[in-house]
Amino acid sequence: MPIPSNGAANGTSSPRPKILIPEKVSPDGLALLQSSFEVDEKRGLSAEELQGIIADYDGLIIRSETKVTASLLDAAKKLKVVARAGVGIDNVDVEAATKNGVIVVNSPVGNINAAAEHTIALMMAVARNIGDACASLKAGKWERSRLTGIEVKGKTLAIIGVGKVGLTVARAAKGLGMNCIAYDPYANQKLAAAASVKLLPGLASILTEADFLTIHTPLIASTKGMIGAAELATMKPSARILNVARGGMIDETALLAALEAGSIAGAGIDVFTSEPPPSGADSSAARLIAHPKVVATPHLGASTVEAQENVSIDVCEQVRAILTGELPRSAVNAPIILPEEYRTLKPFVELVERMGALYMQHFARTAHSTGTTAAGSTGPAFSTDFELAYEGALAGLNTTKPLFAALVKGLLKPITDSEGLNVNMVNAELVARDRGIAVNEQRRRQGGDAEGYSSSVVLRARTGASGTAGAGAGAGGQDEHVIAGFVSNNTPYISKLSRFSTSFVPEGALLICRNFDSPGKIGIVGQRLGKAGVNISSMTVAPVDKEIGQDEGKDGKNEALMILKIDREVEDEVIKNLISEEGVLEASVVVL
Structure with missing residues (x-):
């Protein structure tokens, strides 16, 4: 989000x-x-x-x-x-x-080509003894016969990890006339086949065939130390090893021992377990670097202009x-969302966050606020059990994680603001779990709460407090509150508050009043707010949803909501003054 x-x-x-x-x-x-x-x-x-x-x-x-x-x-x-x-x-x-x-x-x-080219450079340097030859010549020697190398044409390059870098290396190797085999349990088989790479079922199967072995995987628990003494022992004595990925995947002590024993012919190493590697006679990395069969570079794989x-x-x-509020291309700990999907999601992210905040301030707040409900009303307890339903075209998106995160952020904003916690799609699931909030996401391709719009969102909060009469609840109370919304021209709208159908933009300071639907109510509320110096910029009247049917309240009178956009938050005393027989039954102030 x-x-x-x-x-x-x-x-x-x-x-x-x-x-x-x-x-x-x-x-x-x-x-x-x-x-x-x-x-x-x-x-x-x-x-x-x-x-x-x-x-x-x-x-x-x-x-x-x-x-x-x-x-x-x-x-x-x-x-x-x-x-x-x-x-x-x-x-x-x-x-x-x-x-x-x-x-x-x-x-x-960004550095795929650079890493692949450096791999090929090290392979050629190891094959032709470039490092040893350079040092020998600079020392004034001329050792042509000792420094005879091998050609790579016709040799087998074994690749561990055929992601973008591994495949680029394979294509270059094929151009040199090499045979490429690979092990990667997560490989894209079509891409590997297109690069003429033969995938083998296990690490052991490529080690025994390798003339050159190169590693192109991330350093994770399963790859740390993956090439140790046991693996080296299965390789040809003429094999050479390359690592331009990450240090720690090859056991440096085991590789040094194999080189000194002649059971491995050479190595090209660009990365080390510790960087810079420790010096000293007891450092395996330092001894590897100094070894004549090793060509070593100081992590230069990505070091091109x-x-x-x-x-x-x-x-x-x-x-x-x-x-600036947009999405990254390569987030490691957040879902990748295609630009066209994000354009669809973005206005609904705003809508769902405000729906969460609206629930907390309009419905849940009555559990711990005084003077905002009708006499004798205790209000519902804060719900931790929510259903978030995506209806219409919105239900067909690959990911709705930003919407999940938006709801959690909206619900917890008053708390997280004070704690300094930034709730977003990266940590929303962890935050919800820690707070004991359960959100059940539903996708409904057909229908929609906002008729005439391609997508809508419905939030249901189950309080388990049947018999209470929170703001917006009927005289008998209820144990579920519903907020529905849609987006029109990238503007979010609320279309339902529990029993009441409406259409208002959830922004700014809003005064929501439940009252009997009878003449004069608007005038009474306006007059009392005017005396308190509160200006009303707009108003929406919300009747009971036709599908639900109108419940009759006191003296057979029907109920409705008034949603008034006001210029500022109002004090509890002003709210108390609104609640009366001739005024409203309940009132709450919401700031979105």
């Missing part, structure tokens, strides 16, 4: 959102942000210094060096987005970000989108 900017709701000016950039970002990327946001470039910050200032920022753009920990995210009270200028997000605690409602984005496509520019621009565009 949209992440709001720092603009004040009442239209008053407020400081521009602030973005912190502790690592290098391209000038073109920065230019995308500087016109709309306050951008601070502060390189070389220690973890303590970063934590000390992060509370001031709405956005954080990083590369691979900055560690975004749970403690940092807990301190970042205003933070809405962490953007990683690159593919990997292993330096970001995504789970903690989700709990804090912080969207994490990366740039999974083009890739750095691409990922910088990509993440800066996504940060700008999020901080």
Whole structure:
């Protein structure tokens, strides 16, 4: 769902959102942000210094060096987005970000070609002993016979992970005349076949066939240490290993032992378990780097001018989108929503959030407010059991997660505002679970509460308080409250408040009065509000829904709602003054 900017709701000016950039970002990327946001470039910050200032920022753009920990995210009270200028997000605690409602984005496509080319470069360097040969020549030696290499044509390249980078490597390898096999339980089989990659059923099956082995997967629990001593022992003594993905997937100690024993012929390593790798005689990484059969580079996979520019621009565009209420392209912890679907969802996000707030302020508030209900009415308890039904075309969308999040945000806004919790589609499910709120989503392609419109939304709140008479309830009370709405010309409308049919825009300060439908009520309410200095800008009368049928109240009189848009919130004393035999039965003020 949209992440709001720092603009004040009442239209008053407020400081521009602030973005912190502790690592290098391209000038073109920065230019995308500087016109709309306050951008601070502060390189070389220690973890303590970063934590000390992060509370001031709405956005954080990083590369691979900055560690975004749970403690940092807990301190970042205003933070809405962490953007990683690159593919990997292993330096970001995504789970903690989700709990804090912080969207994490990366740039999974900006450095694909750079990483693939570096893989091929390392493969050729290892095949032809480029590193050892260069060092030998610079040392004044001429060792042609010792440095005889191999050709890659006709050799088998085994690829672990055939995502975008893995497939790009495969296509380049095919151009060199190599045979490509792969293991990836999540592979797109059609794309793999189009790249002439033969998928094998398990890791063990590609290890035994590999002349070269390359890894292109993220570092997760299932890939950490995936190539250890046991796996290396199954490979050909002539095989060579490449890693331009993430350190930690190859056991560095085991690889060093295999190289020294001659059971592996060589390795091209761009990434390490710890970066920079520790030095010293007891460091396996340092000994790997120094080994003559290893070509090592300092995490250069994405280090091309083009890739750095691409990922910088990509993440800066996504940060700008999020901080201005739009959607990112590559959110790690939020659903990907197609632009055309988002255009449909966006006005309904606003509608559903206001429906949640309307329920809390009109129905639920009577449980703990005084002077806002008729004499003897206790009002319904706060519901934690909701049904949110999407009717018509809206029910056909791939995801309705922004609408779920909008409801939770609307329900909890008075509470979360005071706690500083940012509720959005990233953390809405966690927040709802923690608060004990159950939302049952329903899709109904046919029908719709707002006849004549392609989509509508119906919210049902079950209080389990049968016999109470909350605002909008009949004389006998009810244990379910209904709010229905639709969107027309991108403007949200409420079409039903429990028994009452209506059509009003849920915005600003609204006074909702339940009264007997008899002459003179409007005049009485207007007069009493006028004496209190309250101006009415518009009014809607809501009769009982025809399908429900009119319940008769005292003396056989029918009931109705008056929804008045007023220029400000009113005091409890003014509300109490409205409730009388000649005035209204119940009244509540809603601010949306």
